[in-house]
Amino acid sequence: MANVRATTPPTVQPQPAKSSWFGTLVRVLLMLLTVVIWMAAVFAVGSIYYYQRQHVNRIYDGVSVRGINMSGLTLAEAEERLSVAFDPYPLAPVTVRYGDQSWTLTAADLGVDFDAGSAAEAAYEIGRRAALGVDAADRVAALQANLQEQLSAYRFGREVLADEAVDRSAGLVWLEARAREINRPVAEATLRVDGLDVVTTPSQTGYALDVSASHAAIYQALLNNSGATVELAVNEETPLLADVSQADVFMRQVLSGPVVLTASEPDLDAQAPPPNYTIPQETLVNLTSLEMTPQLDGSMQLLASLDVEPLRPQVQEWAAELAREPRDARLDYDPETGEISVVTPSQTGRVLDVDATLQAIHQATLSDEHNATLPLALVEPAVNMHKIDEMGIVELVATGTTSFRGSSADRVHNIATA
Structure with missing residues (x-):
């Protein structure tokens, strides 16, 4: 017979009252x-809602x-407060200089003001x-x-760096007025001959105000609030022909008077002294020329010159007028008395050096006196009646006769003339 074990059900321990309370x-x-x-x-949302309202x-x-x-502040209130x-806008004025002139320009003069409307709008946009x-x-x-931007502004503050309201046309108007005072065109020196008068005009350096560069520099100095001094940007243009004084002196010297030419020494055999010759100023002016010559620095120089070669035909005419062949004297000797008498007078020859005359004219034209000596060369005859004492005639050495029978008429005439 099997043994049967009776099982006992587990017992449940009740929890303590303390665990229920916890x-x-x-x-x-x-x-x-x-x-x-x-x-x-709810408080946060309410606070945010209230803050926004x-x-x-x-x-x-x-x-x-x-x-x-x-x-x-509302936009209108903010704009009014700003x-x-x-007003006025606190920017340091700018001093503008040119040469010995200066101008002081304020922000109002240059159309610069605080843009209160834009600044108020920028402040309103925060958050x-x-x-x-x-x-x-x-x-x-x-x-x-x-919300983060609003909180940051509330806790730490927020500064708006608003820009200025700039009407740059005011500066342009001011600069254009200065340009009318400063600008002038470049002018070359000139020289011209009016009749017998030399007329010159001086050169002039050109000036042109650089409006764009000056405008930028002025506004930069003003908006930097530095109180700086700005030099106007002015471009200079130097004339190519700045001076004609050298040519002026030359031309005035040439036209200071006529050139007068006189004989160099008395001609003992001349029945009358050789004539003086005068070259008038009207002729001299036509002998001058003006030429522009470039220089190494790129400038030009006006050179005046004198060319007397066109006078050569005139001087050759003078040479023909003054020319004279030398002629020997014919003498008679008296053996009894030892006296020598002049049968036919001698004649000194005369020649005008054309080239030397032209050179003398050139030199005289550029001198203060405007006088020159005719370069006459005297050619003495072999038998000069003025130098009989120097011939050493003391006796008759020989005599001779000749017959001209059968000679041509021309030969007879020449012999008679001689």
Whole structure:
């Protein structure tokens, strides 16, 4: 017979009362925490909502423009406050110089003012710059960015560096007025002969105000608020022919008077002294020429010159007028008395050197006196009646006769003339 063991069911030990109390406490605390979190969330959302409602169409707190507090202002209020604060606009004036002239220009003179409207708009955009998209995620991201910017401005402040309102046309108008005073065209020196008068005009350096460069420099100095001095940018143009004084002196010397030529020494055999010759100024002026000559530095020089070669035909006519062949004297000797008498007088020859005359004219024209000596060369005859004593005739050495019978008529005439 099998043995049957009776099994005893397990007994359940009851939990202590302490464990039941702790669980209840945890549940209560979790519920309280949930309530606190919800209350905090509701408070945060409410605060944000309230803050946004308080700043509808107003600038968020902590925003300033160049040190001027814009917190809570509407656009119109902000613009008005900025307009009052920056009138006049506190920029250091600029001193503009040219040569010994100077001008002081303020921001108002140059059309520069504070752009209060733009500055107010820039301040208003703080905390509103992130655009709300259509997509929910984009809207959340944009809202988060705007809230962060609002919080940053509230906690740390936010300075807006607004730009100036610049009307640069005011500077252009001012510079164009200066250009009318400064600009002048370049002018070359000139020389011309009016009749017998030498007329010159001086050269003139050209000046042109560089409006663009000057305009940029003035506004840069003003907007930098440095109170700097700006030199006007002026371009200079030097004339190619700056001076004609050398040619002027030359031409005035040539035309200072006529050139007079006289004989160099008396001619003892001449029945009358040789004539003087005069070259008038009207002739001299036609012997001059003006030529522009380039220089190594790129400039030009006006050179005046004198060419007397065109006078050669005239001087040759003078030479023909003055020319004379030498002629020997015919003498008679008296053996009884030893006296010598002149039967036919001698004649000294005369020749005008044409080349030397032209050179003398050239030199005289450029001298102060305008006088020259005719370069006459005297040719003495072999038998000079003025030098009989120097011949050493003391006796008759021989006599001779000849017959001209049968000679031609021309020969008889020549012998008779001799």
